[in-house]
Amino acid sequence: MTGGGKTFDAVLHILxxxxxxxxxxxxxxxxxIELSDLPEGPFPxxxxxxxxxNLVAGAVLATRMFGGRxxxxxxxxxxxxxxxxxxxxxxxxIHGEDLDLLWTERWVHRHIIGRIPGGSHDxx
Amino acid sequence: xxxxxGLALGILTAIGGFVDIGDLVTNxxxxxRFGLGLVWVTLLGIVGICLFAQMSGRVAAxxxxxxxxIIRERLGPRASASNLAASFLINLMTxxxxxxxxxxxxxxxxxxxxxxxxxxxxVAVWLVVWRVKFKILENVAGLLxxxxxxxxxxxxxLNPDWPQLAGQAAAPTVPEGEEPATYWYYAVALFGxxxxxxxxxxxxxxxxxxxxxxxxxxxxRVNVLVGFPLGGLLSIAIAGCAAVxxxxxxxxxxxxxxxVLPVAQAGGKLALAFVLVGxxxxxxxAALETTLSSGYTLAQYFGWSWGKFRRPxxxxxxxxTMIVGLLIGVAVLMTGVDPVQVTEYSVVFSAxxxxxxxxxxxxxxxxxxYMGERVNGRTTNLLGTVFLVVILxxxxxxxxxxxxxxxxx
Numbered sequence: 001m002t003g004g005g006k007t008f009d010a011v012l013h014i015l016x017x018x019x020x021x022x023x024x025x026x027x028x029x030x031x032x033i034e035l036s037d038l039p040e041g042p043f044p045x046x047x048x049x050x051x052x053x054n055l056v057a058g059a060v061l062a063t064r065m066f067g068g069r070x071x072x073x074x075x076x077x078x079x080x081x082x083x084x085x086x087x088x089x090x091x092x093x094i095h096g097e098d099l100d101l102l103w104t105e106r107w108v109h110r111h112i113i114g115r116i117p118g119g120s121h122d123x124x
Numbered sequence: 125x126x127x128x129x130g131l132a133l134g135i136l137t138a139i140g141g142f143v144d145i146g147d148l149v150t151n152x153x154x155x156x157r158f159g160l161g162l163v164w165v166t167l168l169g170i171v172g173i174c175l176f177a178q179m180s181g182r183v184a185a186x187x188x189x190x191x192x193x194i195i196r197e198r199l200g201p202r203a204s205a206s207n208l209a210a211s212f213l214i215n216l217m218t219x220x221x222x223x224x225x226x227x228x229x230x231x232x233x234x235x236x237x238x239x240x241x242x243x244x245x246x247v248a249v250w251l252v253v254w255r256v257k258f259k260i261l262e263n264v265a266g267l268l269x270x271x272x273x274x275x276x277x278x279x280x281x282l283n284p285d286w287p288q289l290a291g292q293a294a295a296p297t298v299p300e301g302e303e304p305a306t307y308w309y310y311a312v313a314l315f316g317x318x319x320x321x322x323x324x325x326x327x328x329x330x331x332x333x334x335x336x337x338x339x340x341x342x343x344x345r346v347n348v349l350v351g352f353p354l355g356g357l358l359s360i361a362i363a364g365c366a367a368v369x370x371x372x373x374x375x376x377x378x379x380x381x382x383x384v385l386p387v388a389q390a391g392g393k394l395a396l397a398f399v400l401v402g403x404x405x406x407x408x409x410a411a412l413e414t415t416l417s418s419g420y421t422l423a424q425y426f427g428w429s430w431g432k433f434r435r436p437x438x439x440x441x442x443x444x445t446m447i448v449g450l451l452i453g454v455a456v457l458m459t460g461v462d463p464v465q466v467t468e469y470s471v472v473f474s475a476x477x478x479x480x481x482x483x484x485x486x487x488x489x490x491x492x493x494y495m496g497e498r499v500n501g502r503t504t505n506l507l508g509t510v511f512l513v514v515i516l517x518x519x520x521x522x523x524x525x526x527x528x529x530x531x532x533x
Contacts, residue, residue: 088494
């Protein structure tokens, strides 16, 4: 893949990197990436190369390790257009709160950590 | 002036923070059985921890990446998941040992059974992790831990046969009645105690917590290079006290009261009070560090939000991990398992896990994408590679030695 003339290796430079949202809040690590569809069978001449459509996180980590693939409906995605910068971390141009994949963080926040006194204060 | 104070503070906390329950127990056991015959291992361990703590701190300051993020990026999800499982479990074991250490110290001070103190200790640790600023928790534990200097004072007051001690240290031999395998088993344990991986997780995450930049590197280098060796001297003093008092009397170290016995003999009640404060601070400080490390490793592997610089609700899963970690530690201790034995096993398992932590650090410290021009110099790389060989040897030898010696018995 090329971006701005610089060549990136998807496995080395994207997979397993930390993703930060627009406020530099950690969102997830890149558990997998999703590519655009290719036609079935032999490719006709001039078929465009697949491009990265989404970063994927969550249950897909287990299938990446042990094989198989989770149903597409279970994938937690971040659309590639939200990736603003590619460095030793991936920076997004949106807030993590808007992302479906942070539901566990929100659940623990709402039901456990947020209910313990002092949880929403700065440390002293 | 302020800079100088900051420097002094950093060094003092590094000294006080170096010793934990693993160092206390292992050094006392080794001193009571082998005298100062294993001092070379402690010295080796100090060089190693200085080298790699400094390296992980530099990586964190320059790239903003902590050790476990790097482990995941470099080893891929599968290898790093097994690394995570091993590191997390061993860290949990160390956490259990430290909480047990707090409880045992409180038992020595109060005569109330340690099992009654375990929940108190865990709640106290949690409260600090929950509410207190990173900088304050780090400094207070480190400074109170300085009272462990009483071990060095006690060694002088015991008026030992210095040439004999120096002889044990300079020309190590396996004492009569001890097997060579046992000697090497404790060498591995001592090495594991000095180089425990949580120190590196904590150090690199701490650099991010305190928002270190390249400018802070010089100070951190001085803290490590002066503070850790001085802390290591405390370890040697602990072994020395045991060598002078316990070895001739053939007293084996099976509990914390034997660890402090030489100090009480040398300095009476006052020294005993000091040493109890010191052990309490050292174990409490290490309990904080291991609790945080359990959160750091898991959160950094999965890419969760983490850190004491955030409010707990902004790092919910990180805080939940630490709470669960402490609860597991309490549950294990409540079964009545001997915390001293948990400690002895935790340092050996630490030795086994060492390569998992230190190899990725060495690789990233050489990667210009992360480090720019601040990649490792040639000397650092040479030392790092030599240490990697030692670390691998210790890790490979640990399990066979444990089986052959029946865990050192």
